[in-house]
Amino acid sequence: MTRLRAAAAVLAALAALEALGQPWPIEVSVGSEKPQWGSPLTYSINVTALRPVRVRVRVNVLEPGRGWSGWIVLWDGDMAAGESRVFRGESGGPARLGSYVIWVSVGFVSPHDYQVIGGATYYALYDVVHAVTVYDPSAEYWYSMYAQARNESEQLKRAREKLEAEAAALRANLTAMRAELEKLRSELEALAAERARLQSENAALLAERSRLEGENAQLRAFALKLETQAKTALAVAALLAALAVTLAAALIVAVRGGQAQRPAAPPPPPPD
Known part of the structure; x- marks a missing residue:
């Protein structure tokens, strides 16, 4: 107690x-x-x-x-x-x-x-x-082997985690690249459509150009024809003018000759 x-x-x-x-x-x-x-x-x-x-x-x-x-x-x-x-x-x-x-x-x-x-x-x-x-010595051996295997397992685990992280990053990059590829494809399709539109417009412009060239050739031929006709008209006008001058001169000469052959008029009578 x-x-x-x-x-x-x-x-x-x-x-x-x-x-x-x-x-x-x-x-x-x-x-x-x-x-x-x-x-x-x-x-x-x-x-x-x-x-x-x-x-x-x-x-x-x-x-x-x-x-x-x-x-x-x-x-x-x-x-x-x-x-x-x-x-x-x-x-x-x-x-x-x-x-x-x-x-x-x-x-x-x-x-x-x-x-x-x-x-x-x-x-x-x-x-x-x-x-x-x-521990038994053999147990220590196996424990060391276990520890080594565990360390290797940890290293492999870390390596796997690293690879998984890299794979995740690559998958993210691949997704981004796919999205970019789809965007580029859409842009390419838009460019192809724009190219087709421009080609169609170019064909229409070429056709219009060909039509205008045809009209221009016709207008040139017509202008050449008009120019030839104008030259001919000018030549004819010049010839007519020369002929008119010749006729006028001949007429003047004829008038003057007639006046010379006509007798003189009698004098007027004397006043009362």
Whole structure:
């Protein structure tokens, strides 16, 4: 009953410590080396004091096929603020296949972290559990093969995603090119229709030109004919004019000759 009251008192003190926002006076970390087949499993415990404190480091290891080793005290003593200590240990025999559990329990007491009940000092506890699995060497080989295959699979997956993205971009470009091609085809059809229209107009213009050229040839021939007729008329008119002049001259001469041969008229009678 006394132990229960002591544990409750320690827990209450720790709860009050956390409620006040004060940090734990120690930091504990546990690590282990990669198990070597046929050799004991080695582990290390790092304890750092954040303020002056007395600690007791204990460890209990669960080994495959052997069970718990039981609590072993690795160290019991005082630590100054900022001091760090590393404690090492190993399993009770060669590493076996299976999972190891390293349970580290660090009790600590300081002027701020302890409880004395019935003349006995009760430590607060900081527990850390670390697990490690020992595999069969062949399993490690197959695991490495699996890891390699997984890495290759990830690389292939990334390559596939890249190719899919490129394919999507190419499909988008192809769609755009098809749309552009349809647009060009429509424009080509419009140009072909315009060309046919222009060819039709050109044929009509050529026909009109041919007709006008025919009419022009007729008009030129008619003008040439008129010009020839005009020249002939002018020649005839000139000839007639010359003939008229000749006749007029002959007439004048004849008139003058008749006047010369006529007798003179008698003088008028004298006046009364």
